[in-house]
Amino acid sequence: MGRSPCCEKAHTNKGAWTKEEDERLIAHIRVHGEGCWRSLPKADGLLRCGKSCRLRWINYLRPDLKRGNFSRDEEDLIIKLHSLLGNKWSLIAARLPGRTDNEIKNYWNTHIRRKLLSRGLDPAKHRPLATAVKEAGRRAREPSRPDLNLELCISPPYQEEQKKPAELGENMLGEKEGKCGGEFLRLGGGGLLDCRSLEGS
DNA sequence: AAGCTTCCCAACCGCAAGTAA
DNA sequence: CTTACTTGCGGTTGGGAAGCT
Numbered sequence: 482m483g484r485s486p487c488c489e490k491a492h493t494n495k496g497a498w499t500k501e502e503d504e505r506l507i508a509h510i511r512v513h514g515e516g517c518w519r520s521l522p523k524a525d526g527l528l529r530c531g532k533s534c535r536l537r538w539i540n541y542l543r544p545d546l547k548r549g550n551f552s553r554d555e556e557d558l559i560i561k562l563h564s565l566l567g568n569k570w571s572l573i574a575a576r577l578p579g580r581t582d583n584e585i586k587n588y589w590n591t592h593i594r595r596k597l598l599s600r601g602l603d604p605a606k607h608r609p610l611a612t613a614v615k616e617a618g619r620r621a622r623e624p625s626r627p628d629l630n631l632e633l634c635i636s637p638p639y640q641e642e643q644k645k646p647a648e649l650g651e652n653m654l655g656e657k658e659g660k661c662g663g664e665f666l667r668l669g670g671g672g673l674l675d676c677r678s679l680e681g682s
Numbered sequence: 683a684a685g686c687t688t689c690c691c692a693a694c695c696g697c698a699a700g701t702a703a
Numbered sequence: 704c705t706t707a708c709t710t711g712c713g714g715t716t717g718g719g720a721a722g723c724t
Contacts, residue, residue, distance in 0.1 A: 496717090497692075519709060535710075536693065571712060586713075587691055 494528045498537055502527060506534055507542055540583045547579030551588055559585060560593060564607040 494502075509525040515538065518531035527534065551559070555577060562573045570582035570589075577585065589604075597604040 495694075497719095516710095531709080532695095532711090533693075539711095540692070568713065582712075583692075590714095591690055 493522075493530050493533070495533075498529075498541075502529065503537070503542060506538060510538060510542075536583075540581045543581075545579055546581065551580075551592075555580070556588075556593065559589065560607075563589065563593075567605070 498506075505525055505527055506521075509521060509527075513521075513524075518535040521527070521531055521534050522529050529537075558577065559573060562576060566572050568586075570586045574580055574582040574585050594604045597607070601610050602608065603610050
């Protein structure tokens with residue numbers, strides 16, 4: 482695959498976005514919609530590379546973003562999804578409306594990961610650290626095998642076209658607010674981690 | 683109050699995948 | 704089929720805020 486620099490670095494701003502830049506970006510997307518990130522800055526006179534514009538919009542400016550603290554249910558769901566999907570933050574985010582992959586990744590690294598470690602659990606495998614180490618050794622001796630096809634057991638991600646949870650008084654799992662996504666994930670409480678079990682650590 | 687440390691999150695970087703020419 | 708370009712993803716980092724001494 483060919484690769485090229487995403488932008489002419491000499492002519493672009495870096496670092497924190499100013500209010501004016503935000504407003505320009507929002508105005509542009511209101512008129513033209515999302516997409517064509519590469520040509521967006523040029524079209525709108527923004528001294529930012531397209532990548533940066535896309536990131537700013539997705540992670541911060543999008544109107545449907547929830548922001549604020551993660552609820553216990555969200556945290557629980559993240560742990561469950563992570564145990565199935567691993568570090569596939571975009572897939573996890575697709576199942577948490579209003580949350581971005583970046584936000585979830587940050588939350589995982591700063592909160593959940595630490596909680597799991599302090600309980601002696603391997604955040605990568607969701608198993609006790611000693612077991613995880615043993616298993617790593619055993620796997621090294623075994624022939625490699627493909628991962629489970631998770632798409633088979635996880636329902637499609639939340640999509641904007643679907644009925645909005647707020648309108649239904651339900652979350653994206655089709656459940657009343659306040660429940661985790663066990664059924665949605667076909668987990669059925671099969672012994673996976675529950676964030677509540679980490680409380681008080 | 684000042685200096686230091688830790689925490690958190692927005693943003694950057696590099697790579698891979700997708701796709702148009 | 705190959706190349707060039709764009710988009711999206713995951714890992715990492717910089718710096719401001721908050722907490723501590």
